[in-house]
Amino acid sequence: NAGVTQTPKFQVLKTGQSMTLQCAQDMNHEYMSWYRQDPGMGLRLIHYSVGAGITDQGEVPNGYNVSRSTTEDFPLRLLSAAPSQTSVYFCASSYSIRSNEKLFFGSGTQLSVL
């Protein structure tokens, strides 16, 4: 019963490098999303998807790209890493976008950009 699988757990990048955070879910969830968590800020939405081929921006999308070619996968790409992107990243999914649908979270990725 895997749920939401997120890799890697830890990553250190140099400024300007690019990388992809992987997220996969095996629950046939329609909705997937990426959040970042910064101290004292709670969790803020980066990008989300309501189905394969459909993505949209959240509150803090700058510097990140996403795509959703399959229902299961929703990778997050950092195009040119900046120190301001040092954060903990969570992938989360839900069956639908109804208000009673809780989010299932991955275990998080701690990213440091030097």
Place this chain on the structure above:
Amino acid sequence: AQKITQTQPGMFVQEKEAVTLDCTYDTSDQSYGLFWYKQPSSGEMIFLIYQGSYDEQNATEGRYSLNFQKARKSANLVISASQLGDSAMYFCAMRGDSGGSNYKLTFGKGTLLTVNP
């Protein structure tokens, strides 16, 4: 726009006592859901409890209950008989049913609960 306010950055409670974590919200949606998540020091986000805006009874899940006062727009989490393992960050969140508010959970900034032996 939706907003969640958690006014207690940190709380302390003695083991076996009850504790209430405050959460107020603001939304223009008629239908919405309120959630509480726990984040222990290991970092994962654990779902605790859900309350729908049209639910007439307060939600309960084991030692967790949600004190929902719709007119006051509050959704406080009550933990009964605190245990050392309850020490964690607690987040209140909400999700609407329309107008883009259904595309995300809006989170508060969290309350760090410490349970003392």
